[in-house]
Amino acid sequence: MNTINPSISTGVNMRDKQAAEIPVPQDKPEDTIIEEGKTVGKPFASDPKFQLRNVSVSYGSDRAIKDISLDIGRNEVISFIGPSGCGKSTFLRCLNRMNDSIDICRVKGQLMLDGEDIYSPKRDVVELRARVGMVFQKPNPFPKSIYDNVAYGPKIHGLANRKSELDEIVENSLRKAGLWEEAKDRLDSVATGMSGGQQQRLCIARAIAVSPEVILMDEPCSALDPIATARVEELIADMSKSYTIVIVTHSMQQAARVSNRTAYFHLGHLVEVNETNKVFTSPEHQLTESYITGRFG
Amino acid sequence: MQTANLLPLVLVLAVVAYGLAYMRSRAVAAPLGGIRNLKALPFYYAARAALWCAIPALIVLAAWAGFEGKIIQGIVIASLPQETWPESAGEASLILSQISNVAAGKLNPEFVPEHIAGAASLLENLESQSRNFKAILVILIAILGAAFAWTRVAPHINARKNVETTLRRIFFVCAALAVLTTAGIVFSVIFETVRFFNRVPLSEFLFGTTWSPQTALRADQVGAEGAFGVIPLFTGTLLISAIALLVAVPVGLLSAIYLSEYASRRVRSTAKPVLEMLAGIPTVVYGFFAALTVAPFIRDLAEMVGLEASSQSALAAGLVMGIMIVPFVSSLSDDVINAVPQTMRDGSLALGATQSETMKKVIFPAALPGIIGGILLAASRAIGETMIVVMAAGLAANLTANPLESVTTVTVQIATLLVGDQEFDSAKTLSAFALGMLLFIVTLLLNVVALKIVRKYREQYE
Numbered sequence: 001m002n003t004i005n006p007s008i009s010t011g012v013n014m015r016d017k018q019a020a021e022i023p024v025p026q027d028k029p030e031d032t033i034i035e036e037g038k039t040v041g042k043p044f045a046s047d048p049k050f051q052l053r054n055v056s057v058s059y060g061s062d063r064a065i066k067d068i069s070l071d072i073g074r075n076e077v078i079s080f081i082g083p084s085g086c087g088k089s090t091f092l093r094c095l096n097r098m099n100d101s102i103d104i105c106r107v108k109g110q111l112m113l114d115g116e117d118i119y120s121p122k123r124d125v126v127e128l129r130a131r132v133g134m135v136f137q138k139p140n141p142f143p144k145s146i147y148d149n150v151a152y153g154p155k156i157h158g159l160a161n162r163k164s165e166l167d168e169i170v171e172n173s174l175r176k177a178g179l180w181e182e183a184k185d186r187l188d189s190v191a192t193g194m195s196g197g198q199q200q201r202l203c204i205a206r207a208i209a210v211s212p213e214v215i216l217m218d219e220p221c222s223a224l225d226p227i228a229t230a231r232v233e234e235l236i237a238d239m240s241k242s243y244t245i246v247i248v249t250h251s252m253q254q255a256a257r258v259s260n261r262t263a264y265f266h267l268g269h270l271v272e273v274n275e276t277n278k279v280f281t282s283p284e285h286q287l288t289e290s291y292i293t294g295r296f297g
Numbered sequence: 298m299q300t301a302n303l304l305p306l307v308l309v310l311a312v313v314a315y316g317l318a319y320m321r322s323r324a325v326a327a328p329l330g331g332i333r334n335l336k337a338l339p340f341y342y343a344a345r346a347a348l349w350c351a352i353p354a355l356i357v358l359a360a361w362a363g364f365e366g367k368i369i370q371g372i373v374i375a376s377l378p379q380e381t382w383p384e385s386a387g388e389a390s391l392i393l394s395q396i397s398n399v400a401a402g403k404l405n406p407e408f409v410p411e412h413i414a415g416a417a418s419l420l421e422n423l424e425s426q427s428r429n430f431k432a433i434l435v436i437l438i439a440i441l442g443a444a445f446a447w448t449r450v451a452p453h454i455n456a457r458k459n460v461e462t463t464l465r466r467i468f469f470v471c472a473a474l475a476v477l478t479t480a481g482i483v484f485s486v487i488f489e490t491v492r493f494f495n496r497v498p499l500s501e502f503l504f505g506t507t508w509s510p511q512t513a514l515r516a517d518q519v520g521a522e523g524a525f526g527v528i529p530l531f532t533g534t535l536l537i538s539a540i541a542l543l544v545a546v547p548v549g550l551l552s553a554i555y556l557s558e559y560a561s562r563r564v565r566s567t568a569k570p571v572l573e574m575l576a577g578i579p580t581v582v583y584g585f586f587a588a589l590t591v592a593p594f595i596r597d598l599a600e601m602v603g604l605e606a607s608s609q610s611a612l613a614a615g616l617v618m619g620i621m622i623v624p625f626v627s628s629l630s631d632d633v634i635n636a637v638p639q640t641m642r643d644g645s646l647a648l649g650a651t652q653s654e655t656m657k658k659v660i661f662p663a664a665l666p667g668i669i670g671g672i673l674l675a676a677s678r679a680i681g682e683t684m685i686v687v688m689a690a691g692l693a694a695n696l697t698a699n700p701l702e703s704v705t706t707v708t709v710q711i712a713t714l715l716v717g718d719q720e721f722d723s724a725k726t727l728s729a730f731a732l733g734m735l736l737f738i739v740t741l742l743l744n745v746v747a748l749k750i751v752r753k754y755r756e757q758y759e
Contacts (some may be wrong), residue, residue, distance in 0.1 A: 007665065068621045076334055096367065096644065098646065098647060101642070101646070103561065103562065125649075126650075128649075129647055129648065129649035130648070130649035133647065133648065134643075134647035136640060136643060136644065138640055140638070140641060140643065140644040141644075142641060142644065142645070142659050142663070143663050144662070152645070152648060152650075152658070153649065153650075156401070156648070156649065156650050156654050157649060206646070206648065207647070210648055212651060220489040250594075
């Protein structure tokens with residue numbers, strides 16, 4: 001867990017404020033601090049891509065997500081932060097129904113993508129996932145060639161009629177992912193032979209190749225070194241013009257650098273959502289403050 | 298005292314030594330303030346005492362049992378008058394058996410020459426002395442060993458290292474035993490095979506197309522010519538194995554895919570053990586199922602469509618054998634499919650691939666080397682199978698590719714060649730070893746290839 005004080009990067013001195021008031025959260029039972037279903041800040045957006053209302057997720061009898069309501073705006077970059085096990089990845093995976101493969105996982109509440117219910121029985125999961133792509137924590141290229149990795153999605157969705165069209169999609173996706181220059185001379189070599197950072201950018205290219213509207217990123221840089229991380233972050237900044245991006249991260253600096261809004265999760269609750277700048281300079285909730293100042297997490 | 302009684306006695310002594318050393322180590326530790334002040338736990342002092350007690354005693358016991366007979370025989374033979382000394386090993390064993398018969402009271406001493414009777418009483422004497430010496434020596438060594446270990450129960454002596462070293466050696470001996478046994482089997486087969494090829498040329502064996510293993514008793518016998526061409530046997534083996542694999546590969550593979558990717562946890566937890574139970578059914582049971590149910594059914598079916606079918610057919614044996622090796626394919630494939638990381642599935646599903654697309658395009662290619670490994674292991678099992686073929690495919694060495702005819706396999710011929718009374722100097726009997734050698738080489742090659750492929754697969758995701 002990263003415990004560096006983010007005030008260093010945001011330029012505001014938190015230390016004085018901290019010493020002045022905040023009660024230590026361990027002294028008080030957390031349930032009394034968090035009110036279920038209540039989120040401080042600005043959870044709603046004017047032009048929402050996702051409208052999520054009263055979402056609860058349970059694994060068997062464990063409630064992983066407790067009554068969360070949130071909007072995710074069109075072409076917004078929103079980051080989810082919070083201590084391990086707080087439910088941010090679980091929540092992320094609801095957005096393209098990746099939780100479906102887990103037998104005991106139950107999702108309740110209303111999840112709408114462009115006004116249509118994600119969990120409606122009529123919903124075609126294949127179509128949903130083509131619109132809502134995902135990049136995972138650990139780079140997971142298929143043990144195929146670089147070309148085949150990128151061409152995989154377009155092929156199964158029939159996006160290209162000819163080989164030349166497919167070539168074009170592959171090239172464009174690799175360019176957008178900033179990988180074209182490194183990969184163009186070895187498109188036929190096996191993707192698993194690339195470096196970790198290259199593999200992760202390949203996975204991003206693979207997700208872009210099916211022209212999604214939303215890209216979900218589950219700690220996309222946690223397995224990468226700082227230089228590769230910087231490249232992926234640049235990429236996110238570039239992509240934010242044309243995609244809605246939801247990013248789960250453990251690095252508060254990363255959240256501060258890439259996102260418009262930041263959501264703080266705690267023990268399955270969505271505690272606070274606000275403009276990133278606001279969350280890191282003047283958090284409204286004391287738990288958020290304790291977390292970003294490195295009191296726990 | 299007999300060896301049979303000495304063995305448990307030594308073990309009892311070892312247990313006693315264990316208990317005494319354990320108690321002593323605690324007693325030694327108590328005034329120092331607990332066992333933390335010992336170099337090793339009480340268990341190690343106790344185990345060392347038990348090992349010191351048992352191992353030297355058992356080695357002496359084994360050595361005595363191994364050399365006792367030879368030495369006594371030597372002494373007895375040497376005691377005979379010089380002019381009656383045996384001239385050959387055969388004569389010596391004859392005289393010795395006479396002597397031991399007299400000594401055991403089976404032969405009246407009055408009916409044998411006087412020197413034999415004398416030797417018999419010497420033998421009896423020596424044997425009883427040997428028994429007593431052995432008992433005293435072994436018990437003495439056991440007690441001395443235990444006593445030595447007991448004196449060395451002291452806080453500054455580290456028993457742990459001794460015990461670990463000894464245990465490592467014991468494990469090594471066990472492993473070596475298995476390896477030596479394998480080597481022994483291989484060498485015994487090799488020697489007999491060489492003897493066979495002294496009689497029948499290698500080229501005839503490998504390239505001959507008739508198999509009729511017989512050797513003439515008289516030179517003018519009718520049909521005295523034996524033929525040792527292995528090709529009909531090998532085509533039979535290949536035919537039956539191919540049929541078996543045609544059944545086992547699709548059924549096994551598809552059921553593995555179902556179990557690992559589609560089945561709910563509840564179905565999987567019952568279906569997998571049941572499927573694996575197929576491998577536990579004795580092959581002879583499969584054999585009579587093949588011979589009594591499947592083979593007649595195939596014959597009737599073939600006759601219905603106007604084909605001629607033997608009542609024992611390669612098809613019947615192959616089908617049943619295929620069912621038998623389904624678990625080899627399905628279980629191993631299931632394992633390798635499960636070994637494909639979940640991140641691969643997630644990656645594919647997140648791109649909007651369906652479950653079957655993910656299976657076909659990502660999981661299956663990634664698991665393919667492992668699956669091939671499983672299939673090759675199943676194939677070597679099919680090639681080595683005997684019982685089903687004996688019962689369902691017959692014994693006739695036909696050179697045919699028609700699965701409705703009866704064929705025979707290498708293993709079946711080995712079994713029939715060695716059943717009953719055999720003389721071990723005829724080409725007929727020796728040919729079984731040559732067949733065994735050939736089979737051994739073929740299955741060994743298959744296993745090596747399978748292991749190579751499986752190993753290569755393991756490196757892929759790292």
